[in-house]
Amino acid sequence: MVLVVSEEVREAIDARRPVVALESTIIAHGLPRPRNLQVALELEDVVRREGAVPATIAVLDGRPHVGLDKEQLERVANEEGIRKLGHRDLPPAVAAGVSGATTVSATAQLAALAGVRVFATGGLGGVHREWTVTQDESADLGLLARTRITVVCAGVKSILDVPATLQRLETLGVTVAGYRTDRFPGFYLCDSGHPVDWTLHSPEQVADVMRAQDALAAPESALIVANPVPREKQLDPGLHARVLADALRACEEEGITGQAVTPFLLDHLVRHTDGASLSANLAAVRGNVRLAAHIAAAWTTG
Structure with missing residues (x-):
């Protein structure tokens, strides 16, 4: 299966513990560097402090990821050429092996596919x-x-x-x-x-x-x-x-x-x-x- 669910997120889903999906467009395209990475880490920390597991979603080298580690978050925040991906862009992005930050539509689709029911974003x-x-x-x-x-x-x-x-x-x-x-x-x-x-x-x-x-x-x-x-x-x-x-x-x-x-x-x-x-x-x-x-x-x- 092309979808990559992090071990932490997969274990939480299997154990029916709370998980919150987060989009990555705000990281790659919504904020200036280095504030974008600081905010990405802060939002994940907010989720953890409230007793849930964060599942930030992005496509890296053609693989959709549900749940990113710190190194992957840094890639989304700092790597040149990170594309902005809506749900219609997911098939060509996967086929071409590109990396991209997910919008609301792509994040919602991948979160649902992974079995994550709750998603937090800014505005639709x-x-x-x-x-x-x-x-x-x-x-x-x-x-x-x-x-x-x-x-x-x-x-x-x-x-x-x-x-x-x-x-x-x-x-x-x-x-x-x-x-x-x-x-x-x-x-x-x-x-x-x-x-x-x-x-x-x-x-x-x-x-x-x-x-x-x-x-x-x-x-x-x-x-x-x-x-x-x-x-x-x-x-x-x-x-x-x-x-x-x-x-x-x-x-x-x-x-x-x-x-x-x-x-x-x-x-x-x-x-x-x-x-x-x-x-x-x-x-x-x-x-x-x-x-x-x-x-x-x-x-x-x-």
């Missing part, structure tokens, strides 16, 4: 602004519609069309629940301005929903647990609105289109908020990782 992809013109929608949504995994996230990136993304998730049959909130979070913001239909108040309640998914033999779709960044650590909403509006204008003026739009907007936010957007991003990720570990523990002990 979604429907892009001006979708009626560009037809640009993240591959995350379709993959989550057919993959049984619980994703703890801080909503979708606020640069996207949030209401259209929520509508698309509803159409695809993906369950979305706010964690201790009836509002859908906006990645950098604790409230995107849009409601959610369901609120879950504890890791045990999340695990109960996961069990109900299985008991009902429901379609193999994900459960999204939308966990807002703490209010005191969110990006100032007024600053966010001003800088995002400027970023969207700059994007149009410079003719940025397609896959280049998201990194352009995110970079603009980091530079024009003096790094405050990055701080809010990392605060959200840390909270999501911690909550995911608690959910994984509730899932495996119930």
Whole structure:
């Protein structure tokens, strides 16, 4: 089998101990060096402190790995030419023997394949602004519609069309629940301005929903647990609105289109908020990782 599951992760799965999947795109493409490696190690440490086993996922030399050791994390953080891989990229990456960091869709697919049920990330992809013109929608949504995994996230990136993304998730049959909130979070913001239909108040309640998914033999779709960044650590909403509006204008003026739009907007936010957007991003990720570990523990002990 092409999938490589680390001994630590395999033993935890076999013993029904809690495991949390982590993506690697944030390491290779989301943060500058050397902070990227520091954050990767910190997030794994957060999972361990909460009593779970971290399973950072990446493709190395054409082999998908679920669970990385320190040397492998260093490769993802520092090696030149690490590609960004969505789930559609996995077959050619494996065939070509290349190395790549996994996005939400690829991480979710490989985690589910390995038998890991809980995955923590920052924010999901979604429907892009001006979708009626560009037809640009993240591959995350379709993959989550057919993959049984619980994703703890801080909503979708606020640069996207949030209401259209929520509508698309509803159409695809993906369950979305706010964690201790009836509002859908906006990645950098604790409230995107849009409601959610369901609120879950504890890791045990999340695990109960996961069990109900299985008991009902429901379609193999994900459960999204939308966990807002703490209010005191969110990006100032007024600053966010001003800088995002400027970023969207700059994007149009410079003719940025397609896959280049998201990194352009995110970079603009980091530079024009003096790094405050990055701080809010990392605060959200840390909270999501911690909550995911608690959910994984509730899932495996119930």
